[in-house]
Amino acid sequence: MLRLYDTATLKVRPLELRDPNRVSFYACGLTVYDVPHIGHGRGWLVFDVLRRYLVFSGLAVHHVSNVTNVDDQIIKRAAAEGRTEPEVAAEFEAAWWRDSDALGVLRPDDTPRATDYVDKMIDLVSDLLARDVAYRTSTGVYLDVSRVEGYGLLAHQPLESLLAGARVEVDPEKRSPLDFALWKRAKTGEPTWDAPFGAGRPGWHTECVVMSLDLLGEGFDLHGGGVDLIFPHHENERAQAIAEHRAFARHWIHHGWVMSGGAKMSKSLHNFVTVAEMIERSDPRSYRLLVLRSQYRSQIEVTPTSVEDAEKGLGRLDALARRFELREDLALGRSALTPSVVAGEGLVREEVDRFCERMDDDLDTPGALAGIFDAVNRANVMADRGEEEEAAALARTVVTLCGVLGLALRADEGADLDEAVRRLVAERDAARASGDYGRSDAIRSELAALGWTLEDTAQGTRLLRQHTHGSRFTRPPVGPC
């Protein structure tokens, strides 16, 4: 059974499910006011792998991720560009799906938009007012955090020390600087909704409580996001649920930052690389491999070198698929993640067990990958020795386990071979057969210029598309642009 670090207890503990066969998982999504950067990408990849692994373990997963499409930043951008808020939101929501698709991330089962839940949010705010845990001021409705049992659970700080460190600007109408807006009173020119407590728009922390409980129900299993969301966002979501006496997430998962030049990647520091830039410069699978080479809770530094490193590693995996010509297995590996392999015996069984053991330990993807690379080596050794069957079984296992990690290996590029390339290969084969190596090498250079690498093997000539252009990752992801 999967054991995960739980932010609420600061310990790795078994993921105890509400329903033993089904995982309900809510991951905070994006505020759609700009294009996603590779920090967002890391979050998608981490949760994508979590999800694929749960499915591989035989569990059904209900994955929800929200779209925050009403927010200060969106309003600001729309105003600056003379567009409407829905236009801005739609543009960047589309960018989200485009980029996450390109990274091979499975889409969530539900992607609720905040604006579709305003009525339910109004109900919640009304109820919190009725319970007297919220109060009105001239600027909106606030939750009185002093009325919430155990506020500070996720921050791991008592109310007093949170107050001591608070850097929030002082609002004399608020009872405490920590009280947060459930509802922001309407300002001219901003999107507003009518409500019994005054026209306005919802505060950010309210949408996620409402949507998670609505779609996943009380006491859902797992709630996650980046570490920055622990406080105040998740703390405040939880506060509202507690104030309502409704059971909230059973387990909390948070992933670490992507760093750049030793600092957290962020819009304000201008040290970010967008997902689009990343996948334009290198095989999108490289970034996935790069991310998985570190444990999800640690900070990772992304540099041109680390990207190249990952590209090389990926090349090694693809080479295995090529050597064993596992095209059909590859196709299978993408869709059928469940345990046909698990039923295997001997070597295969050991390999899968080792993989699962590591993944069960708080998603130790670096360890799981070490096992995979080790299997790559052993498969090659066996094949060199002529133990074809065992070698192939192991290689297939590698392909399947990579599939669980969302890494679709490639045996070749047969599909995009055009006629000219085919002819050059045939011509070169003929030249080699007749011992005309000068001609043969000239053709190889020609193909290289077209982006193809050749492998002469006993089974014939293999072509390999060059995906490695880490060197083109030239803009240092450091410092102001």
Place this chain on the structure above:
RNA sequence: GGCGGCGUGGCCGAGUGGUUUAGGCAGGGGCCUGCAAAGCCCCGUACGGCGGUUCGAUUCCGCCCGCCGCCUCCA
């Protein structure tokens, strides 16, 4: 000020109280190959500093140094 985390061989990155080791990349040597590519074999002997516990610590404890994050919108 409070809280959380980190410091491992050229780089990235796991792990562990003591026999033999993560793994990847890079580098050197060799095998294979017409030459390559892919693959294989061999080579580095590392755990921030100072103390302590211990027969023995990189791994446990304390202190120190350095780094990062959160406490504000943020993945």
